[in-house]
Amino acid sequence: MAAPTLAPAPARSDGLRVVRRDDQTSGFDATKISVAMTKAFLAVEGGEAGSSSRIHHLVEDLTDQVITALTRFPAAAVHVEQIQDQVELVLMRGGHHKIARSYVLYREERAKARESSAPAPRSPELQVTGPDDLRVPLDWARVETVVGEAVAGVEDVSAAPVLAEIRRTLYDGISTTELAQALEMAARTLVEREPNYSTVAARLLLDRLRGEALTFLGGETPDHSAMTAGYPAYFRTYLGRAVELGLVDPELELFDLDRLTAAIRPERDLDFGFLGLQTLYDRYFLHSGGTRFELPQAFFLRVAMGLALREIDREARAIEFYELLSSFDFMASTPTLFNSGTTRAQLSSCFLTTVDDDLDSIFRAYRNNALLAKYSGGLGNDWTPVRGLGAHIKGTNGESQGVVPFLKIASDTAVAVNQGGKRKGAACAYLETWHVDVEEFLDLRKNTGDDRRRTHDMNTANWVPDEFLRRVEADAEWTLFSPDEVPDLHDLYGAEFAQAYRAYEAKADRGEIRVFTRVRAVELWRRMLTMLFETGHPWITFKDPCNLRSPQQHAGVVHSSNLCTEITLNTSAGDEVAVCNLGSVNLLAHVTADGLDVEKLRRTVTTAVRMLDNVIDINFYTIPEARRSNLRHRPIGLGLMGFQDALFAQGIPLASEAAVEFADRSTEHLSHHAIAASSALAAERGRYASFDGSLWSQGILPIDSLRLLDAARDGDALDVDRSTTLDWDTLRAAVQRQGMRNSTVMAIAPTATISNICGVGQSIEPQFRNLFVKSNMSGDFTVINPHLVRSLKERGLWDEVMVADLKYFDGSLGDIDRVPADLKALYATAFEIEPRWLVEAASRRQKWIDQAQSLNLYLAAPSGRTLDELYRLAWHKGLKTTYYLRAQSATHVEKSTLRGTDGKLRGVPMAPDPVPEAPACRIEDPECEACQ
Incomplete structure (x- = not known):
């Protein structure tokens, strides 16, 4: 035809x-x-x-x-x-x-x-255009040398395909910048067929970075072997120039640089995957006018020196901290990496505020949000005290427009102050479920309706009391109030909240409450879940577990969580802005095929807790309320990442009792070592100021606080495993005797960015796909599960057809007949796993954690029933918070080509076709970069 x-x-x-x-x-x-x-x-x-x-x-x-x-x-x-x-x-x-x-x-x-x-390839006779527009012959010998260095020591890669790919992308007159990018792209196009080419691409990017940095500092472009010997001299030159440019604290030049530079490990520059190094290049390395002059080991040493500024033997501590960071055993949070050792060392990750019911407090909250976000802080705002729509305004004898118009301004502020131009500004607004504006609050992220009452750029979360869930399960009524008429509900929780709430309902029945609304609790619950499905918001977080298990009950009330739902610290309007300082242990680096390396984990956690505690004293505070709170309570949040990588290393499927047990035992060790490290720091440096009266002071550790929650729920609504394996009695005695340096020590954050740096999966997340393209502010990156590829190679199954099949089936093994059943179970993707397994594992972790965890839930086929069952299960299992709900549609990913363009196979979770009680709508694949 x-x-x-x-x-x-x-x-x-x-x-x-x-x-x-x-x-x-x-x-x-x-x-x-x-x-x-x-x-x-x-x-x-x-x-x-x-x-x-x-x-x-x-x-x-x-x-x-x-x-x-x-x-x-x-x-x-x-x-x-x-x-x-x-x-x-x-x-x-x-x-x-x-x-x-x-x-x-x-x-x-x-x-x-x-x-x-084809005949044997010949060297291309091409000209390269330099920055001065002068053309010179292409130095193909150097190209071969650089590529040869990049593939050296990397398994299952070779220079030939990279050089062949480079040849076909060159053209006469190519610029030096395009030539450098062509080298990296040549390796990136091969990542789909062999994940180790990601390391090759990273090394080629490193060569470009070295050239950029050394040229800026007045030197010649070295290869890696020459740079290894020249790193100490480079570091001195780099540090002097950074101080001269006003980018780094001059105090760093007073360290013993001979001692420090002798500890630099240049070979660790070669340990990055491409996504990790590109992320550092784009957003973390110091630059002047867009020219990067900070190499990876200089970056880690600068961060370590910044964290060691107040130590007695600061060189020894800086080397200790550097070893932990540069080995990827532990990684500090993004604000710490951005700012440690600089002239504006704002190192804290998360800030929680309460907004009071007056204009001074509201507009002070906007100002505080802007100042906190400027230096990379993520924000969680408690808006519950602000009176609701129709409430009386005594000063003007008018009626309130409610909390929603103020939330709109808060959303616009987060967009305007985009974290110093380094990444998107981000905030989350929390509202308790009894607030009369809660139904409008649920609609804030909708794309329809009055845009003046929408917050498209701000996250939202429900702050849900246990009493509401009891009403849902009993199919009882629920009453919505304006907080100006029920002011004490905001500060009450547990049995006291339930008693006061019922008393206010009785007052409403007697006509003594002006503004209130009655709804069926289950209907409001369904609407909460429907909006969560449609828009991804508001998230479901639980007020009572956060408070009843808080070590700081004597010091105040937890009124909200943070931007990523893992921080649970007390706040008060006008007095204290809660601050948390985060970092995460790379769990993959602490396991072998035989299980957890508990001694290495102990060493890592002990040093990491010290680093996080140092943040509190070094920190640059943009508002006095944050400084006051942080110095008084000294909270830190040590978390973990690479959880599923650790399971892959042990051959444990995520959807299994063994995985749940590993979540339990690994978090138990993390908790034990973190508490012991903070207590030891208290013996060395002194207890935190508000220790007396805390649960710690009463010998109640996080595992013990479960009984407080159980008692408040009358023993029939909490289903949590209570098993332990370590010596907790000795630790309790040490804590009571020595005290604690930090009011909280644990929180599992999303680690969206720092896990990329370390080359592991995010936080406690299941593998989204075994092959997909990850998109963030640094661009689009092909991601393929290296553990899967290794397993397939061992069984002789890794070939071009397998790559094509992975793309065709959206990174899933389920429909690929020649893959054995055990590998399908081990490498099942997020939407192939029953979400109850995620909740069970989270429940086991939560019993050990004094704060919370960022827990995303995945549903392949959401419905009203499955959503209801899942979130009730989370409540019964004692979770403090949940994070995003992610659902999918029939079309899961955009397919890349077999040879690959490295950038367009984008995995996007979507809502499915319409199902009962859950209309279909797109839900983006979110990444919280404000926490980490």
């Missing part, structure tokens, strides 16, 4: 050049794409493809998508195979899987045919 006549392609590709396989360039001709796709449709589908008119319009649209993608390429020329990559990509995105898969196999056959008949 002849191809139909095609309309001219859009003119947006004017000026684009195509690099052919013989390294010659020619003008871009979009009609070739249209003709090729038309032939593909006719060849695969034959007469089923429909009329010529249908094919014409379909191919025209697909061709336009290809051209749009090509015009986003940074270079002025694209290789013919890059064009073919994009053709495959748009075919897969459009759901034309059979055609795309056939095209993949056809390209592979043609590539093998060319390789068998």
Whole structure:
């Protein structure tokens, strides 16, 4: 069948050049794409493809998508195979899987045919354009040297495919910047077939970084071997220049630099994956005018020195801290990495505030949010005290517009102050479930309705008392109040809250309450879950467990959590802004195939707790309320990341009793060592100021506080395993005798960014997909599960067809017949795991943690019933908070090509087709970068 006549392609590709396989360039001709796709449709589908008119319009649209993608390429020329990559990509995105898969196999056959008949490659005789516009011959020998260094010592990679990929992307007149990027991209395109090329790409990026840094500092561009010997001299020059530019605290130059530089481990520059190093390059390394001059080991040492400023033997402590950071055994949170050792050392991660019911407090809250967000803090705001819609305003004898208009301003403030230009500003508003504005609060993230009463850029969370869940389970009524008429409910929890709440209901029945509304508790609960499904907000967090198990009950009330739902600290309007200082242990670095390395974990946790405690005294506080609170209570939040990586290393499926047991035992050890470390610091440095009267002072550790929650629920609503394996009696006695340096010591944050740096999975998250593209502020990155690839290699199953199948089945093994059942269970992805397993594991962790954990829940097929059962289970299992609900649709990911463009296989959790009690709507794949 002849191809139909095609309309001219859009003119947006004017000026684009195509690099052919013989390294010659020619003008871009979009009609070739249209003709090729038309032939593909006719060849695969034959007469089923429909009329010529249908094919014409379909191919025209697909061709336009290809051209749009090509015009986003940074270079002025694209290789013919890059064009073919994009053709495959748009075919897969459009759901034309059979055609795309056939095209993949056809390209592979043609590539093998060319390789068998092609003459030996020759060095390209090309010119490179420098920054001064002067052209010089391409130094191919140096390219080969750099690539050779990059692949050295890395398993299952070689220089040949990287060099071949580079050859086909070069063109005459390429700039030096484009040449450096071409080296990295050449390795990135191979990551899908071999994850270790991520390390190769990182080393090629490192070469570019070295050139950028050393040129800026007045030196020559060294290779890695030369840099190894020159690192101490470079560090001195770098530090002096950073101080001169006003970027680093001059106090760092007073350290014994000979002692410190002798401890630098240059070989650790080679340990990064590409995503980790690119993230550091884009957002963490010091720069001047956009030129980075801070190399990885200088970065880690600068952070370590900043954290050791107040130590007695600060060189020894700086080396100890540097070892922990540079080995990836532990990583401090993003604000600490951004700012440690700088002239504005704001190192804290999270800030919690309470907003009182007057304009002074409200507008002070906006100001505080701006100042706290400027230096990378994540915000959690308690808005419950602000009176509701229709409440009386005594000063004007008018009626209140409620809390929602004020939340709109808070949302706009978070957008305006985008964390010093380094990342998106972020805040979360909390409201208790009895607030009369709660129904409007549920709608804040909707895309419909009055936009003046929407907060599209601010997170929201329900602060749910136990009494409400009891009413839900009893199918009883629930009363909504305005806080100006029931002011003490805000500060009450447990039995006292329930008693006062019922008394206010009686007053409402007698006509003594002006503003109130009655609803069925279960109907409000369903609406909460429906909005959570539709918009991803508000999250469900539980007020009573957060307070009843808080070590600081004597010092105040926990009125909210933070931006990522793992911090549970007391706040008060106008007096104290709660602050938490975060960092996370890399659990993968502390396990072997035989289980947890408890002695290494003890050493890591002991040093990490000291580092986090140091943050409190070094910290640059932007508002006095934060300084007052932090110095009085000294809270820290030690968490973990790489949980599922640790399971992979042991061969334990996440959906198993063994995984739940590992969550229990690993967190028990983390808790024991963290509490012991803080108590030892108290003996060395003194107790935190508000220790007396705390649960710690009464010998009640986090595991013991479960009985307080159990008693408040009358023993029939808490289903938590109470098993222990360590010597907790001795630790209790030590805590009572020595005290604690920190009022809280544990919190499991999302680790969205620092886990990328360390090359492990986020926090306690299940693997989202075994192959997908991760998108963040640094760009799009192909992510493939290296543990899976290793297992498939061991069984002789890793090949091009497996890569194609992983893409076709959205990174899931379930439908790939030749994969054994045990590997399918071990590498099951987030939506293939029953979410109850996530809740069970979280329950086991929560019993050991004095704060909370950022727990995302995944549902493959949400419905009103499954949502209800899941969140009630979370409550019964004693969880303090939950985080995002993630759901999916029939189309899970955009497929990348087999050869890959490294950047467009984007995994996006979506809501499914409509189900009862849960309308369908897109839910983005969120990443909290404000915490970590």
